[in-house]
Amino acid sequence: GAGVSQSPSNKVTEKGKDVELRCDPISGHTALYWYRQSLGQGLEFLIYFQGNSAPDKSGLPSDRFSAERTGGSVSTLTIQRTQQEDSAVYLCASSFMGASNEKLFFGSGTQLSVL
């Protein structure tokens, strides 16, 4: 595809339910990132995948959050037993090599609302 694709664009769920957010990166990009954007908080790093290396999970806020990347392409971010404080925009990004001087290409995000 032409850019990073995220689905759904909006998700409303009830507290305690599980949700899955999907990211389809730019074809050929080996690195994939998840960030969370909350009002007044900027962007918070969650997790980073680079090729076949073990992911950097250092930003995941709790063990309710997990992510996987299948076949080096599509990624799914799963939030179990959602809480109201999980409400935010979840942004996915990809880059070609994952080098620290590369620009990231972002998707439009998934707006998650936990009622």
Add this chain to the structure above:
Amino acid sequence: AQSVAQPEDQVNVAEGNPLTVKCTYSVSGNPYLFWYVQYPNRGLQFLLKYITGDNLVKGSYGFEAEFNKSQTSFHLKKPSALVSDSALYFCAVSLTGGGNKLTFGTGTQLKVEL
């Protein structure tokens, strides 16, 4: 640990006037510095980056930024603002050799008025 500060939540500028959006950073090492812009209901878009070399970096849409190592700053500038520049601007830093894990500031809302 690395961090970025954007001291202004909002900047208001009249169209045609110069604009500056401030950013300071803190890293233990050599930084790579970035500016991204977010238009309403859209994802972040890359504007420009400083890697090495010339301290004045030019980017998309007429924006530029100056890397100042002594002041640990990377302010975004444009000589003549347009109403269409109104958006949310984020400064970000990554560390040389530290993997591409960007640390973002909290963002500055730029409003350009006629």
